[in-house]
Amino acid sequence: MTALLRAVTGSAALTAGLRATTAGLRVVPLAGAGTVAGLTATALVTGALPVLFAVASSQVLGASAGPVRGPRLLVWFAVATGALLLREVLAQVRTALAELAARRIDGAVTARMMTAALADPGLTSLTRPATVDALRIAARELEEGVRSPGQAGAAAVVLLARVVEWAGYCLCVAVAFAWWAGAVLAGVVLLFRHAQRYGLRRYAAARDALAGPEREIDYLRRLSVAPDAGKEIRVFGLGGWLHDRLGTAYHAWLHPLWAARRAAYLAPFHRVTAVGVPAVALVLAALGATGGHLPATAFFLTVLATLGALRLGEFYPEVDLQTTVGMRAHDAVDRFAGLAGGGAPAGSAPAPGVRGEIRFDGVRFTYPGRDRPVLDRLDLALPAGRCTAIVGANGAGKSTLVKLLARLHDPDTGRILVDGVDLAGTDVAAWRRRIAVTFQDFARYEMSAADNIGLGAAGPLDDRAGIRAAAAAAGIAADLDRLPAGLDTPLAPHLTGGTDLSGGQWQRIALARAVFALRHGATVLVLDEPTASLDVRTEARFFDEFAELTRGATTVLVSHRFATVRHADHIVVLAGGRVAERGTHDELIALGGDYARMYGLQAARYHDRQVPA
Numbered sequence: 001m002t003a004l005l006r007a008v009t010g011s012a013a014l015t016a017g018l019r020a021t022t023a024g025l026r027v028v029p030l031a032g033a034g035t036v037a038g039l040t041a042t043a044l045v046t047g048a049l050p051v052l053f054a055v056a057s058s059q060v061l062g063a064s065a066g067p068v069r070g071p072r073l074l075v076w077f078a079v080a081t082g083a084l085l086l087r088e089v090l091a092q093v094r095t096a097l098a099e100l101a102a103r104r105i106d107g108a109v110t111a112r113m114m115t116a117a118l119a120d121p122g123l124t125s126l127t128r129p130a131t132v133d134a135l136r137i138a139a140r141e142l143e144e145g146v147r148s149p150g151q152a153g154a155a156a157v158v159l160l161a162r163v164v165e166w167a168g169y170c171l172c173v174a175v176a177f178a179w180w181a182g183a184v185l186a187g188v189v190l191l192f193r194h195a196q197r198y199g200l201r202r203y204a205a206a207r208d209a210l211a212g213p214e215r216e217i218d219y220l221r222r223l224s225v226a227p228d229a230g231k232e233i234r235v236f237g238l239g240g241w242l243h244d245r246l247g248t249a250y251h252a253w254l255h256p257l258w259a260a261r262r263a264a265y266l267a268p269f270h271r272v273t274a275v276g277v278p279a280v281a282l283v284l285a286a287l288g289a290t291g292g293h294l295p296a297t298a299f300f301l302t303v304l305a306t307l308g309a310l311r312l313g314e315f316y317p318e319v320d321l322q323t324t325v326g327m328r329a330h331d332a333v334d335r336f337a338g339l340a341g342g343g344a345p346a347g348s349a350p351a352p353g354v355r356g357e358i359r360f361d362g363v364r365f366t367y368p369g370r371d372r373p374v375l376d377r378l379d380l381a382l383p384a385g386r387c388t389a390i391v392g393a394n395g396a397g398k399s400t401l402v403k404l405l406a407r408l409h410d411p412d413t414g415r416i417l418v419d420g421v422d423l424a425g426t427d428v429a430a431w432r433r434r435i436a437v438t439f440q441d442f443a444r445y446e447m448s449a450a451d452n453i454g455l456g457a458a459g460p461l462d463d464r465a466g467i468r469a470a471a472a473a474a475g476i477a478a479d480l481d482r483l484p485a486g487l488d489t490p491l492a493p494h495l496t497g498g499t500d501l502s503g504g505q506w507q508r509i510a511l512a513r514a515v516f517a518l519r520h521g522a523t524v525l526v527l528d529e530p531t532a533s534l535d536v537r538t539e540a541r542f543f544d545e546f547a548e549l550t551r552g553a554t555t556v557l558v559s560h561r562f563a564t565v566r567h568a569d570h571i572v573v574l575a576g577g578r579v580a581e582r583g584t585h586d587e588l589i590a591l592g593g594d595y596a597r598m599y600g601l602q603a604a605r606y607h608d609r610q611v612p613a
């Protein structure tokens, strides 16, 4: 039999087929012993009941063919009906248990994915192409829950029902008619099944090879319904263009896919049919030739079991797709977990207290996949308790410096010293409790306004007074009080009772978050473009209160707005990955270098716009 299967599709295909079918069993224990036991039992029974139905029906038919013997006929009739009804009921139970098992397994795999994603305290594993790809596959399959590991695990158990049914029918034919007929029937069903799964695997591989066009279709579909891009698509009149582009991308994907589908299914189907049909014809011809000598019951049983078994050579919708591709998300999580460890900033020494300066000492940093460093032999001192502003052209590396300070990445070479202690050797979590950051692309959490501020310090989310004070310090308290449920209003318009904020209001929420962190023990404040969306009055107010807000904190201020920057104690100009100039505003203006030129350009714009009285 194995030789026959190999002849149809090759030995590699046979091994791959067995491996794919059983791969889901690896995750089955994650569903819990009780659920697995229940699912296994219902799968076994629902597989045996159709065979029992065939046996009972053949008894009924056999008895009907002879002189009718009332009570016996009735008993077998009741057995056949009972088997049919019980199978219907148990099929529902089996579906429910399979769903439960799949959800539990997917829950466990999702938890593992989150643990792996958060295990790297830096961003390296979330920005490396190989890890990003693995994570994307895993997240998509787990979210959709259709081709997920849970479905693969549950389907591997549910497959037992089909196996029991197949074995039962073949046994019936072997016992009622001839052992060789049972064996031939078993082989033919296996052959058709092998061809089905082989075709499915090849089709899945062809679909994988078309992942690029499929990704484009996904993206274009999302683009057409996303509110953000929706504004531009309407205003620029891109609807027709989007429609055409989606149509072109769809055809570019569909045509090769259908060609691959024909190739995957047709060739094995022809070979299987060439072997399988004559084999079945042989069994039926033998039955026709000798059937007259068989007792009626055995004859009917052979016919019913043969037809039942042949039906099992088909595609199994509850099993095949799930067991063929379902474990990919699981393997992707494995791959991600294996790759993610590499970039994790290590260290366990207690974090320094930031009483002295923070010093970048010969720091060099290159992003993964890039060949040129963003920062190169950077020497920079951030005095304790003072505000240092960092300025520089787009792409100079200002935000990268912020990420290194927050230890989202570690330097390739060089050190960041805090009170003389190398940050690379310290405990990341402890260091982060000392640092409050407002990123340029800060997060907008789909949570209440209070939570959006309180998340600045994990833990004291119930510090309502602290949240109010931070909101007041960032100049957003009055706006939040006007919301339908005040601080408890969800900041997401699609949530019940939720609302959205303006860009500047969101920025003040992000500032309030950093201020809240300062209230809860942070001593280093990093503000990356904190006033980019603020109106002139709010920005002026922010800087009037800035000294009070940041009192005692070592502050790093990244900004392109020189009205903001000039308030800093100390200004640093970054260029070519290093410090190009440093000093106070007045010193740098007197120097007449890059800073003075940039300041002059920006100031001139304001002067030009002044309208003469």
Ligand SMILES: Nc1ncnc2c1ncn2[C@@H]1O[C@H](COP(=O)(O)OP(=O)(O)OP(=O)(O)O)[C@@H](O)[C@H]1O
Residues within 6 Å of the ligand: 127, 367, 368, 370, 374, 392, 393, 394, 395, 396, 397, 398, 399, 400, 401, 440
């Ligand atoms: N995740 C990343 N992967 C690869 N390259 C990156 C990544 N992030 C930033 N870069 C590159 O690093 C360089 C510095 O970027 P960075 O964001 O630090 O500049 P910036 O000075 O903050 O710029 P801007 O003033 O525009 O905000 C840029 O050339 C950018 O393309």
